[in-house]
Amino acid sequence: MAKPEPKKSSSLGFGGRPASEEQEVSNGPAESPVTGAAHEPGGRTKPGKRSTESEVYDDGTNTFFWRAHTLTVLFILTCALVYVTLLEETPQDTAYNTKRGIVASILVFLCFGVTQAKDGPFSRPHPAYWRFWLCVSVVYELFLIFILFQTVQDGRLFMKYIDPKLGVPLPERDYGGNCLIYDPGNTTDPFHNIWDKMDGFVPAHFLGWYIKTLMIRDWWMCMIISVMFEFMEYSLEHQLPNFSECWWDHWIMDVLVCNGLGIYCGMKTLGWLSMKPYQWQGLWNIPTYKGKIKRIAFQFTPYSWVKFEWRPASNLRRWLAVLGIIFMFLLAELNTFYLKFVLWMPPEHYLVLLRLVFFVNVGGVAMREIYDFMDDPKFHKKLGQQAWLVAAITVTEFLIVVKYDPKTIMLPIPFFITQFWILGIVLILTWTLWRFFIRDITLRYKETRRRKQEGSAERERPPGNSSRTPVTSGRSKLNGDTDPLRQRKS
Numbered sequence: 134m135a136k137p138e139p140k141k142s143s144s145l146g147f148g149g150r151p152a153s154e155e156q157e158v159s160n161g162p163a164e165s166p167v168t169g170a171a172h173e174p175g176g177r178t179k180p181g182k183r184s185t186e187s188e189v190y191d192d193g194t195n196t197f198f199w200r201a202h203t204l205t206v207l208f209i210l211t212c213a214l215v216y217v218t219l220l221e222e223t224p225q226d227t228a229y230n231t232k233r234g235i236v237a238s239i240l241v242f243l244c245f246g247v248t249q250a251k252d253g254p255f256s257r258p259h260p261a262y263w264r265f266w267l268c269v270s271v272v273y274e275l276f277l278i279f280i281l282f283q284t285v286q287d288g289r290l291f292m293k294y295i296d297p298k299l300g301v302p303l304p305e306r307d308y309g310g311n312c313l314i315y316d317p318g319n320t321t322d323p324f325h326n327i328w329d330k331m332d333g334f335v336p337a338h339f340l341g342w343y344i345k346t347l348m349i350r351d352w353w354m355c356m357i358i359s360v361m362f363e364f365m366e367y368s369l370e371h372q373l374p375n376f377s378e379c380w381w382d383h384w385i386m387d388v389l390v391c392n393g394l395g396i397y398c399g400m401k402t403l404g405w406l407s408m409k410p411y412q413w414q415g416l417w418n419i420p421t422y423k424g425k426i427k428r429i430a431f432q433f434t435p436y437s438w439v440k441f442e443w444r445p446a447s448n449l450r451r452w453l454a455v456l457g458i459i460f461m462f463l464l465a466e467l468n469t470f471y472l473k474f475v476l477w478m479p480p481e482h483y484l485v486l487l488r489l490v491f492f493v494n495v496g497g498v499a500m501r502e503i504y505d506f507m508d509d510p511k512f513h514k515k516l517g518q519q520a521w522l523v524a525a526i527t528v529t530e531f532l533i534v535v536k537y538d539p540k541t542i543m544l545p546i547p548f549f550i551t552q553f554w555i556l557g558i559v560l561i562l563t564w565t566l567w568r569f570f571i572r573d574i575t576l577r578y579k580e581t582r583r584r585k586q587e588g589s590a591e592r593e594r595p596p597g598n599s600s601r602t603p604v605t606s607g608r609s610k611l612n613g614d615t616d617p618l619r620q621r622k623s
Contacts, residue, residue: 185439185440185441185442186437186438186439186440187407187411187437187438187439188410188411189411189412189413189436189437190410190411190412190413191412191413192413192414192415192418194414194415194416194417194418196415196416196417198259199259201248202248203248203249206244206247206248207248210241210244217237228294232294239272242268242271242272243265243268243269243272245268246264246265246267246268246271247261247264247265247268248261248264250264250267250268251264251518252264253267253498253501253502253517253518253519254498254501254502254505254517255435255436255497255498255501256436257432257433257434257435257436258432258433263498263519266491266494266495266498266519267495267498267518267519267522269491269495270491270495270519270522270523270526271522273491273526274522274525274526274529277526277529277530277533278529280533281529281532281533281536285536285537288476288533288537289476289477289537292476292477292478295484296482296484299476299477299478299482300477301477302477303477303478303479312379312380312381312382334480335386335391337489338387338391338392338395339391339392339394339395340395341395341489342355342359342391342392342395342396342399343395343396343398343399343402344399344493344496344497345358345395345399345462345496346395346396346398346399346400346402346403347399347402347403347497348496348497348500349441349500350403350440350441350500351441351443352396352400354443354455354458354459355396355399356396357459358459358462358463359387359388359392359393359396360388361459361463362463362466363383363384363387363388365463365466365467366378366383367383367550368546368550368553368554369467371544371546371547372541372542372544373470373471373474373541375470375480376470403440406434406435406438407438407440409438411435411436411437411438413436414428416428416429439501439504441500441504442508443455443504443507446568448569449565449569450507451507452565452568452569454503454507456561458500458503461523461524461527464527464531465492465527465530468527468530468531468534469485469488469489471531471534471538472488472530472533472534473485474534474538474541475533475534475537475538475541476533476537492523495519495522495523496523498517498519498520499517499519499520499522499523499524500520501517502516502517502518502519502520503516503517503520505517506520
C-alpha cells in the first residue's frame with residue numbers, strides 16, 4: 134500500500150515563497166513545509182486562510198484511530214440490546230426499570246451522535262470526543278426543558294430520583310459578616326477571616342478563569358467579565374446571601390489573585406500556542422520511542438491555533454456581538470448560583486461540578502464557532518451547532534430560575550444600585566451612538582467638504598499653470614539655469 138503524500142498548502146510549496154505576500158505565519162518559522170490548518174483529517178478544505186490562523190504540517194496518515202467505526206458501534210450496541218432482551222431477567226422494580234430505561238435511551242442517542250453527528254471546528258484529541266459533548270448538550274437541554282414544564286414541587290421532587298439527598302432546602306453560606314483582615318479580638322488566630330475564605334472555591338476560581346481565558350483569547354474581555362461579575366455580586370447580594378462578601382474578598386482575592394492569576398497564566402499559554410509549530414506525523418512513522426511518547430502527549434493539544442481578534446470598535450455588528458458574548462457569559466455565571474438555589478442543591482454537590490465540567494468542554498467550541506461566524510460570515514453563513522445549543526441552554530436555565538423562584542428574582546433592587554446601572558447603560562448607549570453614528574456622519578461630512586474644496590480650488594486655478602514644465606537636469610538647476618539640458622546643448 135503506497136504511503137500517503139504529505140498535505141501541502143495551496144499557498145506554500147516546498148521551500149517556495151507564499152503565493153500571497155499578505156499571508157502571515159503566526160506560529161513562527163517552521164522547519165518543514167506547512168499546510169493550511171483547515172486541512173484536518175476528514176475535514177473539508179477552506180477556500181481561504183486568515184492571517185491569524187497558524188500554519189500546519191500534516192503527513193496525512195490515516196490510522197485505525199481516525200477511521201469511522203459505525204458498523205463496529207452498531208454491532209456492539211445490538212449485542213448489548215440482545216443480551217438485555219433475551220438473557221437478562223427484567224427486575225420487578227418499576228422505579229429501577231424507569232431509571233434504567235432512561236439511561237439506556239440516552240446511551241443509544243450518544244452512540245448515534247458520536248458516530249454520525251456533524252464534526253465541529255476541533256479535532257484533537259479526537260473528533261468523536263467533541264461529538265460526544267455535542268450530544269450531551271442536546272440531552273442536557275432536553276432535561277432542562279423537562280424541568281421547565283414541571284411544577285415547582287414536582288421539579289424539586291424529580292431531583293430526588295437523581296440523588297435521594299436532594300429536594301431538601303439548604304441554608305446558603307454568608308461570606309460577609311466580619312471583614313477585618315486582622316482581628317485583634319481573636320488572640321488565637323487573628324487572621325482567621327482570611328483562612329475561612331480559603332476553601333475549595335479559591336483553586337476553582339483560578340482554574341475556571343484560566344480555562345475561560347483559553348476560550349475567549351483576549352485579555353481585555355476577560356478582565357471586563359471578571360470585574361463585571363463582581364459588580365453583579367454587589368448588585369444581587371440582596372437576593373442571594375452568598376453574594377455578600379467582604380471588599381477584599383471581591384477585589385483582592387477574586388479579581389487580583391484568583392481571576393487575575395488565572396488570566397495571566399492563560400495569556401501565557403495562548404502565547405505559547407500561537408508560536409509553537411504545528412507539525413503532525415503519524416505515530417508509526419516516528420522511529421524513536423521518545424518521539425512516539427511525545428506524539429501521544431501532543432495529541433491532547435490543539436491541531437492548529439487561531440488568534441482571536443475581536444476588534445469590537447471596528448463596526449456596529451461586532452460591537453453588538455461582543456456585548457452579547459459578555460452578557461451571555463455573565464448570565465451563565467449567575468445561573469450557576471441561582472440554579473442550585475432554586476433546585477436546592479448544595480454547592481459541593483457533584484451535579485454542580487458536572488455542570489461546570491460540561492461548560493468547560495462545550496464553551497471553547499462555542500466561542501470558536503461564534504468567532505468564525507463573526508470573522509468570516511461569507512464562509513460561515515450560520516451560527517455553529519454548539520454555540521446555538523450553549524445559548525439555548527443558558528436561556529433555558531434562566532427561565533427555570535424565573536419560574537421556580539420569581540419572588541427572589543423580583544426583589545426590589547436598592548435605589549443606589551439602580552442609579553449605578555442606569556448610568557452604565559446610558560454611557561454605553563452614548564458611546565455607541567457617538568462611535569458608530571455621530572462620528573461616522575461627522576467624518577463623512579468632513580471628507581465631502583474637503584473634496585468640494587479641492588474641486589473648487591482646481592477649477593479656480595488658471596489654465597496656464599496646469600501645463601507641464603519640461604524636466605530639467607539637476608546640474609542646470611544648481612547653476613540657476615532652468616532651460617532643458619537638450620536646449621542648452623543645441
